[in-house]
Amino acid sequence: MSDHSSIDSSGHEAPGNDSHAQDIAGHINTYMWIFGSLLVGTVLTVLMYYVDFSSMAMTVAVALFIASIKAFLVAAYFMHLMSEKKLVYSVLLLAAFFFTGLMGLTLWGSFDLPTNSIHKTSYVP
Amino acid sequence: MEIPYTYKARPDTGLYNAKVGIWLFLASEIMLFGALFSAYILLRVSAPVGFWPETALAWPRGLLNIPIGTFNTAVLITSSVTVVMAWASLQMNKFNHFRIYMVITVLCAFAFLGIKSFEYNDKFSHYVVQTKSGKPVTGHIEVNGKHPRFWNFSDQWTLARLTAENVKEISVAVDPERDEHGHVKSHSNHAHENRTIATDDIQFLGSYTPATHPFFAVYFLITALHGLHVLGGALVLAYFAFPGAKMWKDNPQQFINRIEVGGLFWHFVDLVWIFLFPVVYLL
Numbered sequence: 001m002s003d004h005s006s007i008d009s010s011g012h013e014a015p016g017n018d019s020h021a022q023d024i025a026g027h028i029n030t031y032m033w034i035f036g037s038l039l040v041g042t043v044l045t046v047l048m049y050y051v052d053f054s055s056m057a058m059t060v061a062v063a064l065f066i067a068s069i070k071a072f073l074v075a076a077y078f079m080h081l082m083s084e085k086k087l088v089y090s091v092l093l094l095a096a097f098f099f100t101g102l103m104g105l106t107l108w109g110s111f112d113l114p115t116n117s118i119h120k121t122s123y124v125p
Numbered sequence: 126m127e128i129p130y131t132y133k134a135r136p137d138t139g140l141y142n143a144k145v146g147i148w149l150f151l152a153s154e155i156m157l158f159g160a161l162f163s164a165y166i167l168l169r170v171s172a173p174v175g176f177w178p179e180t181a182l183a184w185p186r187g188l189l190n191i192p193i194g195t196f197n198t199a200v201l202i203t204s205s206v207t208v209v210m211a212w213a214s215l216q217m218n219k220f221n222h223f224r225i226y227m228v229i230t231v232l233c234a235f236a237f238l239g240i241k242s243f244e245y246n247d248k249f250s251h252y253v254v255q256t257k258s259g260k261p262v263t264g265h266i267e268v269n270g271k272h273p274r275f276w277n278f279s280d281q282w283t284l285a286r287l288t289a290e291n292v293k294e295i296s297v298a299v300d301p302e303r304d305e306h307g308h309v310k311s312h313s314n315h316a317h318e319n320r321t322i323a324t325d326d327i328q329f330l331g332s333y334t335p336a337t338h339p340f341f342a343v344y345f346l347i348t349a350l351h352g353l354h355v356l357g358g359a360l361v362l363a364y365f366a367f368p369g370a371k372m373w374k375d376n377p378q379q380f381i382n383r384i385e386v387g388g389l390f391w392h393f394v395d396l397v398w399i400f401l402f403p404v405v406y407l408l
Contacts, residue, residue, distance in 0.1 A: 021217045028213055035206045042198050042402075046191060049407040050308070063403040070399045078209045078392045085139040088148050095152035099159050106163040113171040 034077045041070040132379035147386045151393050158397050161347050165404065168339045177338060185340050186408070187308060188263075188333065190244060194406040197240050198398065201355075204233035205395040208362065208388045215381045220373060223384075227366035230391070234359035241352055248333035248341070249273075252282070254297055254322060255329040264317060266330075267296040273332070284330045294323045295330075344405050351401060354394045361387055 045066050053059045076082045081092075129135075130142050138145070172183035211226035250273050255261040265272065266282065269292065273280045287295070298317040301309045331337030335345055365380075365387055372380040 024213050024216045028210065031206060031209055031213070035202065038202045038205075039199060042195060042202065045403050045407065046195050049187075049191065060408055063408055064400075067400050067403050071396050074205065074392050074396050074399065078205055078395075079389055087138045087140055087145060091145075091148045091152050095155045099155055102156070102159050102163055106166050109167055110170045113167070 030077060034073050037073055038070055041066055041073075045070075132376060132382055141382055143382055143386045144389075147389050151389065154393060158347070158350075161343070161350070162400070162404070165343045165347070168343060172339065177340070185338060187303060188340075189344070189406045190247070191406055193240060193244060194402055197237055198402050200233050200237050200240070201395050201398050204230045204237070205392050207233065208384075208391045212381065212384045212388050215373075215377070215384055220370075224366055224370070227362055231359050231363045231366065234355050234362070237355055238352060238359075241348065245345075249281075251333040252297070253329075253331055253333070253337065254295075254327060256322060256326045257328045258326055261329075262297055262299050262320065262322075264297045264299045266298075268292055281332050281334065281336075282330060284324075284327055287324045287327070287330065292324055294321050295327075296321050347401060348405065351394065351397055354397070358387070358391050358394055362391065 045063060048059075048062055048066065053062060081088070128142075130140075132141055134141050169184050174183045177183065177185040207226045207230045211223045211230065214220070214222035214226060250265055251263065252266045253261060253263045254266070268282055268287070273282055282295075297320050299320050300317065303309055333341055335342035365384060369383070370380070372383070
């Protein structure tokens, strides 16, 4: 909470002082690396589409794994979640809890699906 | 009375007001998109096998244009980098750089929307045709020598409308053949061969729109909601880049905070797309 050296822009430092500017320059380097990694991740995601993983579950797992890594890079570095304040983490923890609950319900629901309830009339094989 | 902590951080939380606000908002956005992804999962796993005629799969794969989707992903990632660079430029007191980065960000946003509308256009005039005598085909159709106009929803064709208007046959510019995974077969002819199909031989005709398959319902709903977020974000960022930039002179720290908060929203929009792209284009 008292980490004034990080660039959290929470009003501790005036813009434009020298050590601060150097600090930022270092961050810009990181942003460029993340940019490159995200583009590589995108290419990997697309290449994965042309690989036959034998099962759909595996295909989904690989795709979501790559997407999660990309999402982590964006959240951790561009959104500065690497060095955020405790209150922000608390808010996100709450969101994570409810999101997990939502997906848990989805999983639960998928064991008890209504059959043929959608579009009965549009296409008949 | 002056509102406290509009730009100075509150000592106990270390956060200024807007930052708490944006994170609460983003938490609610996670739930909004989460609910739609949940609907996608349930629709997909409950779709009966053979529900998508072309490949005898329950769920269509590979119907969206992957090169275009990949390019659009790169556009959005680029805009995410430029918005964080805009914020960093302000931190280094380089206002001109800030404005250049913001302009690039907004241009990327509109490029993304332009490309997306091109894709939408293509889907509205793309059809799947199940014939009584053979395998189903997909492609752009011509009725009475005319392409259906995408911007006119009443110009969408169905079997009922063909019969009602006494249309004897339609012409289909047939797409390349796909295997059971939805991949285009390597030996298939990539030139779109034109085929004439008699109305009497058609069992089902539907455009790539929500009425034809829940895939399109989910696709259009989530991507359009995401598109609205892109549009809203772009307008706010454009405001910060030009009229709103007056604040830089009076209260630079609050202005930097605004850019940070706007940027956080923008990164979130990028995050949603990072999941949306593989889910609707590739899986």
